[in-house]
Amino acid sequence: MQVTRAFKQAFLERMLLGFRATDVSSKSMSFQEKKSFIKLSADVAIAVARGSRKWTRGLIASVSKEQQKRLLPRVIPRKQYERLMKPCSSNSWKIPRSKKILRKSLRVSSTRRKKKLCAVEKRTRVLRRLVPGGESLSGFSLLDETLDYVLSLRAQVGLMQSLLMTCEASKRRAHELKCTSPETKASTVGNRGRCGMRTVVVKAEKQFSLLKKEF
């Protein structure tokens, strides 16, 4: 079973960890930078949550190459990184094939199945570029990794969507609260004491009542 609850939870945890590590909540970043960091966190999270597959290793390798070890040690704990990347000695390792068979198939394909080769081979090449780490995969394992990758991408998209929706919904509520109770602002600015908490409580209770009315 691929898309399990544990997998999703692991993904969310890792992503939030990544957000924290890359500090996307700070004000000092540009929008593009924030977006790239969020995407980075999400991709790394999906790769780590999945475990040790060829595409995950390819993904992490490409990310680390891109980042040049800048942020990655923070986003991924060192131990897990070792564990994930250990089994793969080199990503560009070609699957060893008997030369005789290769020669024969080459001969056969060149003479007879030219058309089929072009159509399928082109697409296989494109797919290799899409799937991370796909350059070194044979036909069969490429399809296998694509399968896995598609499932993980789906889970990633779904979870990011729900996260986004929750954020937006709470933002909406925050605005409503702001509109309905402006007077409490003055009293609670910078105040972390009893009054502040009470105000928060009051606001939350208002929200609950609103919610009850809605449903």
Place this chain on the structure above:
Amino acid sequence: MEPGGSSGVGSGNSGTYTPEIAESLRFEEEIQSLIHQSFDGSSAAGGSFTALLGLPANQAVELLHHPGPGEPPASAASSSPTAGDLWRLRLGEHHAATDALRLPFGGSSTFVERAARFSVFATDDSPASSSGGGLSPGLKAEPPDSDSPPTLPAPAGRPRRPSKRKECEKSKAKAVAKKSKSAEENTSAAKPAAEENTSGDKLPYVHVRARRGQATDSHSLAERARREKINARMKLLQDLVPGCSKITGTALVLDEIINHVQSLQRQVEFLSMKLAAVNPRIDFSGLDHILSAECGPLAVGSGCGGGASGTAMWASDTAASTGGIRRMPPPQQIWHLDLVHPQQSSTVWENNGAAHPHFLLSPAISLVGYDPAGSVPLNSNQLKMEL
């Protein structure tokens, strides 16, 4: 309900913590429910497939079986006892009929290969059958008459016929697939589930039988096995990618797969952009604790008061988020479906949301410290009763 462990909370006022802690706990539970709901929701998209994908090879086997049946293993005596027994039984049943005996495949791709219907031909038996599973004479008598009729109406989409037979190290049950007229999908579907799941992904050695009139040299046999492997995977991918089941032809299916992967990657980028727009308001450092803690949820927001100070910041973010909206309808549609749930969690989010901007002002505050874990569960029950 005393918030016993509220030492880290910062203001030593235990009395007011109670409702807040309750709310924050409620928030965590709602977040959990949101997550779980979204889990169900997001898995529902591929739910029917992913459920099947639990045993992908099973699926493949099932797919294989759909158009056509499999044959009972002639070599029932050879290896796997359970499968062998089943097959022997079925041999007995179907001795008269020429119906296919579905193979109770273990669900590995090995079985996929073996399960490919292949006709049992006496001629091809001797050279290839080095595996040691000899055909029972009864079965041998059967195939010649049963094979010829089914051979002609080759079931659509199932051109696969039995291939060759090789050495099988792992001594799995060998399947002698027999062509049949009637489909026994239900029984075959039950069988793979019942059978033990073998390797699943690996295809060490494949016992296949050479088809009539086909070359039996090792190279073409190997090629054929490889092709069948790839075709099995292509079938799985076809099921996964929506709208691909009707398409025939490898190139077109690959086209669809590529489009699907590209669209998913684009969706991820788009969502990350939206999250970047909405992000500054929510301090994500608190959330991971919420998600990780199952029984001892953090009262993230309860620790710091004064949430209203942050409200001013929120106004600035709406402009950024609305600017980013430009994309495809599909993400929007999907979002609307889930909209019901975030509403429930959002109220409790509000509690945190109110507190978070305060954290932004003072990033030095570590959220890890705010953990009146002991008191929280009690307050959550309280709050539950309120609602």
